[in-house]
Amino acid sequence: MFAKQIRWNPYIIVVVVAAIFVIGTVVFLGIRSNSEVKDVVEQQFTSQQMLLSKQISRGIEEFLNEKVLLIEIMAKQESQVPPDHFASNFKTIYEESSGFYAIQFINESGTVVSGYPEDNLPLGYNLYKNNQSWAFEKVQKDKKTYITGGVQMFEGDLGSFTWVPVFHEGEFKGAILSIIKVSDVTGRFLESYAPQGHVYLVDKYGMILYDSSYKLQIGGKYFDLVNESNLQQINTFQEQINGTEGNGKYFETSEDGTSEERIVTYSLIKWHNQKWSVGITNPVSDVDSLIRSVYIIQGVFIGVSGIFIFVGSMWVILFLVKWNKTLEKKVASKTREIKQSNELLQSANIKLKEHNQLKTEFVSIVSHELRTPLTAMKTSAEFLKDDNCDSSVRLEMLDLIIRNIDRQTRMVSDLLDISRIESGKIKFNPEITNLYSIVKLSVKNVDSLSKEKGVSIDVNLPEDLPHIKTDKDKLIQVFVNLLNNALKFTPKGGNVEISSVESDHIIEVRIKDTGIGIAPGLLDRIFDKFYQIDSTSTRKVGGSGLGLAITKGIIEGQGGSIRVESTQGKGCVFIFTLVK
């Protein structure tokens, strides 16, 4: 229904397309800025994680190097090997600087001679005898500290062995071996790592020293532990153990088969000849969860913008549709007005043409009616002038001339009447009169015609008719006209009857004859000027053709009405009303 109401005008299509374009642009920019935000947040997140890795590795590095430095100072401080073989020093160091598992002195013959704490010492253990002397020999030869990688200790724990050679005046006196348990280091630095995500520690050979996720077995080789097909993870790890610091991403498949992308950052721990690396991993989804709120806000923004644009464009469309409808309505009403005024003009034009035609006809008829008596008069007069004729012929001619003069006088007078009636200039001089006396006068006026035709006139009026206010002369004219008419068209022996009916405000007068009557179709036209049912018969009875038109004008001019009823062949009744 709505769609029916909308006409898809071009501008509506433009608005719709523009709205779609704007909404599309907003969505596109939103998505793009989302991915930019994600990149930025991820970068921030990564560098934060990186910073953390560095902090941890720096802490471990300082701790380990500090331990080694203590031992080295002690080894070089004494002018010679003290008699207790550093045992008191060991105790002090062990107690003041926590983190050592054991510190011991091995004399130049490779036998453990002293150390602290005694519980952790294999006193009297000879390296050579047990084929464990290669590190001892290496420091004696290199004359500098050497640290072994993670070594399985007797206690089944991973330990790091630091060998510091002791020389006295260039002569090798033995070596101080300090053992730091890897679990002590990781417990001190890594286990306190609280944030989510995992932290792990590897050495340069890829041996796992610690893994907070417990997925990788401590002491195992990394490459043996991860899935070989996960090249991304292996490459990242390779970069870690070869490089100093960096970051990377890889997918990790968990036991239940789900795959998760993780961000890894790593940082190097340099400890004399040993190189360890701390790695921290976090799932990328953590970044996503960080920026989820941003997504939500952006989504809301996009949605709201879309709704605003949609509502706005709908409003514009509705406005345009409404405007268009208003315009169409205006055009339609203007068109209707123009059509109406056109029709009015056309009908006025037709009326004017008809009027003009009637006028031309009227002038033509009038000129004919005026000229006809003139022709008879002129012929007669010229004849009388030239001829010496009999007195009877002369008399006949003179009668003819007089008759025609009368006829023309009547015609001119009737023309003046009709002209006054039509132009509305007819003047009535109303006076209080007695209708009965007017009828009597009128009847007397047509008395000669009545006798001549042998038609009687019966007056059936009550004598107590009220007086009426009317133009007496004109009312007589009306009666004379109608009586003349009735007499003319009534054959010999017939009669004409005048009667009246009185009501509250009017008197209705009826003039009834027993004449030839009028055909029903012609009843309306007999009041037209110059309308003659049969002009030959009219001429026979003599008449201007204006009598009824004048009669009607007089009656209507004084507030009355006139009509005629007739049965053809049996006569007719002229009925007119007079206002009391």
Place this chain on the structure above:
Amino acid sequence: MKPQIDKDILDLIEQQPDITNKEIAHTLSLPENMIKDLLEELSDTRQKILIVDDELDALTALKIALEAENYNVVEAADGLSAIEKVKSEKPDIVLLDLMMPEIDGIEVCKRLKSDSQHKHVPIIMLTAKGEINDKIEGIEIGADDYVTKPFNLNELKARIKMVLRRSQD
């Protein structure tokens, strides 16, 4: 019928030059008065004019004036009776009014001029100014002349004479 009666009367007179009106009436079984009128008519050598006009007074005045000029005048009040009169009376000339009810003068003229027996009868149209556009139209429909109403009697008489002379030539 009338031409036949005329012929019968003439035949009787030829056979019996002394025959009386009464005998002729008896022979033809007709009233004696009618025979007398017919004989008068037959012996009338005056030129015959048919005046056609629906206005009685105009017709009467013209009739009196032309009879005084020694014309034999017959009259008709409308177009149809005018055509009848031309056939029965065989007028020498027709004075034809233009404006008449039913069949007007133009139609009467057209009918007469298209009839081979009567097309030679000269016609003078009597018209009022404005009733006919110009003289040419009056003459085109076959009228021999044309006089404007109200006319000068002497002019009309002169035109009648002229038209009659022309038709006799």
